[in-house]
Amino acid sequence: MNKRIIGVAGAGMAAALALSACGSGGGEGGGGEKAADGSVTLKLVAADYGGGPSSPDGGDKFWKGVVDEFQAANPKIKVDVQVINWNDIDKQVATMVQNGQVPDILQTGDYSGFVKDGLLYKTDEVLSPQTQSDLLTKFADYGKVDGTAYGIPFVSSARALFYNKDLFAKAGISDPPKTWDELKADAEKLKKAGVSQPFGLPLGQEEAQAESFLWFMGNGGGYKDASGKWTVNSPQNVEAFTFLKGMVDAGLTTPNPGTKDRKKVWEDFAAGKVGMVNGGPMSIPIFEKGGLTNFGVTPIAGKTGPLDTTLGVMDWIMAFNKNGHKEEIKKFFDFFYSSSAVQKISDTYKLLPVTTSGIEKLSSDEKLKPFLTALPNATFYPFTDPKWSEVNTQMKQTVGNAVTGDPAQVLGAIQKVADAG
Amino acid sequence: MQQQTSILKRVIRALGPLPWIGPAVVLIGVVVVWPVVTMIQSSFMKISRFGVSQGSNGLDNYTKLFDEPDFGGVMFRSLVWVVAVVTLTVLISLALAQLFNQRFPGRRIARWAMIAPWAASVLMTAIIFKWMLDPEVGLINMILHDLGLLDALGGADADPLGRASTAMPWLVAVAVFVSLPFTTYALLAGLATIPADVYEAARMDGASRLRTYWSITLPLLRPALTVATLINVMNVFNSFPIIWAMTHGQPGYSTATSTIFMYILKGTDIGESAAMSVVNFGMVIVLVAIFLRVSKWKTEVS
Numbered sequence A: 001m002n003k004r005i006i007g008v009a010g011a012g013m014a015a016a017l018a019l020s021a022c023g024s025g026g027g028e029g030g031g032g033e034k035a036a037d038g039s040v041t042l043k044l045v046a047a048d049y050g051g052g053p054s055s056p057d058g059g060d061k062f063w064k065g066v067v068d069e070f071q072a073a074n075p076k077i078k079v080d081v082q083v084i085n086w087n088d089i090d091k092q093v094a095t096m097v098q099n100g101q102v103p104d105i106l107q108t109g110d111y112s113g114f115v116k117d118g119l120l121y122k123t124d125e126v127l128s129p130q131t132q133s134d135l136l137t138k139f140a141d142y143g144k145v146d147g148t149a150y151g152i153p154f155v156s157s158a159r160a161l162f163y164n165k166d167l168f169a170k171a172g173i174s175d176p177p178k179t180w181d182e183l184k185a186d187a188e189k190l191k192k193a194g195v196s197q198p199f200g201l202p203l204g205q206e207e208a209q210a211e212s213f214l215w216f217m218g219n220g221g222g223y224k225d226a227s228g229k230w231t232v233n234s235p236q237n238v239e240a241f242t243f244l245k246g247m248v249d250a251g252l253t254t255p256n257p258g259t260k261d262r263k264k265v266w267e268d269f270a271a272g273k274v275g276m277v278n279g280g281p282m283s284i285p286i287f288e289k290g291g292l293t294n295f296g297v298t299p300i301a302g303k304t305g306p307l308d309t310t311l312g313v314m315d316w317i318m319a320f321n322k323n324g325h326k327e328e329i330k331k332f333f334d335f336f337y338s339s340s341a342v343q344k345i346s347d348t349y350k351l352l353p354v355t356t357s358g359i360e361k362l363s364s365d366e367k368l369k370p371f372l373t374a375l376p377n378a379t380f381y382p383f384t385d386p387k388w389s390e391v392n393t394q395m396k397q398t399v400g401n402a403v404t405g406d407p408a409q410v411l412g413a414i415q416k417v418a419d420a421g
Numbered sequence B: 001m002q003q004q005t006s007i008l009k010r011v012i013r014a015l016g017p018l019p020w021i022g023p024a025v026v027l028i029g030v031v032v033v034w035p036v037v038t039m040i041q042s043s044f045m046k047i048s049r050f051g052v053s054q055g056s057n058g059l060d061n062y063t064k065l066f067d068e069p070d071f072g073g074v075m076f077r078s079l080v081w082v083v084a085v086v087t088l089t090v091l092i093s094l095a096l097a098q099l100f101n102q103r104f105p106g107r108r109i110a111r112w113a114m115i116a117p118w119a120a121s122v123l124m125t126a127i128i129f130k131w132m133l134d135p136e137v138g139l140i141n142m143i144l145h146d147l148g149l150l151d152a153l154g155g156a157d158a159d160p161l162g163r164a165s166t167a168m169p170w171l172v173a174v175a176v177f178v179s180l181p182f183t184t185y186a187l188l189a190g191l192a193t194i195p196a197d198v199y200e201a202a203r204m205d206g207a208s209r210l211r212t213y214w215s216i217t218l219p220l221l222r223p224a225l226t227v228a229t230l231i232n233v234m235n236v237f238n239s240f241p242i243i244w245a246m247t248h249g250q251p252g253y254s255t256a257t258s259t260i261f262m263y264i265l266k267g268t269d270i271g272e273s274a275a276m277s278v279v280n281f282g283m284v285i286v287l288v289a290i291f292l293r294v295s296k297w298k299t300e301v302s
Helices: A009-021 A059-073 A086-098 A112-116 A129-134 A137-141 A165-170 A180-192 A208-218 A235-249 A262-270 A281-289 A326-338 A341-349 A356-362 A369-377 A388-403 A407-419 B002-015 B018-042 B060-067 B071-101 B107-119 B122-132 B139-146 B164-192 B196-204 B209-237 B241-246 B258-266 B270-295
Strands: A040-047 A077-084 A105-108 A152-157 A160-164 A197-200 A274-279 A295-298 A313-319 B045-047 B053-056
Touching: A040 A059, A040 A086, A040 A326, A059 A077, A059 A326, A059 A341, A077 A086, A077 A326, A086 A105, A129 A326, A137 A152, A152 A341, A160 A165, A160 A369, A165 A180, A165 A295, A180 A197, A180 A235, A180 A274, A197 A262, A208 A235, A208 A388, A235 A388, A235 A407, A262 A274, A262 A281, A274 A281, A295 A369, A313 A326, A326 A341, A341 A356, A356 A369, A388 A407, B018 B045, B018 B270, B045 B270, B060 B071, B060 B270, B071 B107, B071 B164, B071 B209, B071 B258, B071 B270, B107 B164, B122 B139, B122 B164, B122 B241, B164 B209, B164 B241, B196 B209, B209 B270, B241 B258, B258 B270
Parallel strands: A040 A077, A040 A105, A197 A274
Antiparallel strands: A105 A313, A152 A313, A160 A274, A160 A295, B045 B053
């Protein structure tokens, strides 16, 4: 769901600007300023799940619909919405924080960094008990730092294996693979049938940490063990990458996976160049836009059988405490989670709900079914660990080397980053 | 008493130019000096991922930076990158400038065409090259395939940007491509300042064309050459969009220069990233100093 295709010079500019902007803190003071008529203005900053301000699915239009409805019901509260695209939102929010112009409500991909700086309201303070109990427990638990909840799940996403039915028929494969051995055998058949990328493997900068995690899980591995110890270079993980390396060496995957982004591989899948690829609900519109409709969705193959879990990714909404608009924020959140907005997000952007009631509402959608059933048992990144951001960066940049070099060594170097300090 | 007023007068006279140079001084102070000071300060601070300062960090940012396993490789690569791109750019530009200085039909159009890579955004150029090198549908790969130089599309052979050994030459080529217009025009301007009578004298003395170029054109071109090279060195060293758009410094860090490395570090550790910026800044100054010393830019042409 995180459309972070950070490849823009704008980002370079932002880097320079953000660096030179460091230390310019201070700025406008907090305290809830109220207008003369007693009305309060909430500032909401949100990420754009759509295609920008000009597109019909743009975030501006979505939020305008929500806010209009909310303001009609709460005439004393105004909501100013600023929608920012995924590439820039982290940096722009960082700049807002540095300049002391924090929003009241922020909707983005992570909340944990703000907790350490003491910038957020606790969830209890801004969300009613009814709304809290409707959130999926496993999801809401990830909103906690040291036992206290700060992040509120906003939308989620899960992963499954997509396969091109036409190419499978051409290669004479009747059922999608359930185990690694089957997957490799099918890939070989696809290769013989002239498919240039039998298995799409994006281990490039965009989302290498997701693809790797799915392979770790397939062998019972992961980033951390049950006791919370980092296990990036566990024997299971190394074995998973050794298997992948074999696939790459045999020419059964995307070439040079360490430099390929998922967006590019999904586009190749849509163009009929890729036999199978791991994807999520958010890739369905990309496939359909590329003209591919005859594809199947199935649980991801593991070493000995299909995964009973999947990678869940959540985006968050959170409330900043600086301006003191606790009550107004609470009204807005409770309104949002009980309104039709949640379903509208799923319909428009193919993202999944985070509430029990939301899942019920969507259960009739056939294409989303494999994802909805997997959701309550999803596994998440260990992003509440402060080390995660460094591990994540290192994964994105270097894990692709594990399919060209020595998997144990490459994963070992990443483990070192996790263990340091 | 007499003496005091004369000192006052002298001070006032010394301050006389201030209203004229003042705005420029303020501008330099705000746009150049202040960010540099902030950058150096940041490199000694512990800063959260969202930019909130958490106090002094001593030399830890630098220690951590120098301990990065990829640091040495990144710095070495930056140096090779600068030398390769600038050398190639200057050599090709010298030839192009010479060509464009001749009279030939269509020269005006050719000169205009030369501006194109300059007028297009660098990022755009880099993305277009990336597309042209796409393993499945890249134009360059398709042409190679049609010519029989490439067996099949979609495989590792059709993916020059996937390995450092083939990606670096392409990155250098794109960097040279976008640097050519400026350098060529700077040299062309230099050529225009060389008086015709010097050449006439050389011809009278019977100097060969090569000799004329070596002993007259190049020495007289030196001011333009120095400025063009210097600006290129700084530009190329700080160049970001080409590498970022085409490879993200991947696979691993094997195509990353120090600017790319600085940007990647910024995602997790702003303090360490600032330390990298300071090292970068120092590198540029050292490179420029070495270059000026080698080119003896102040000595008169004899």
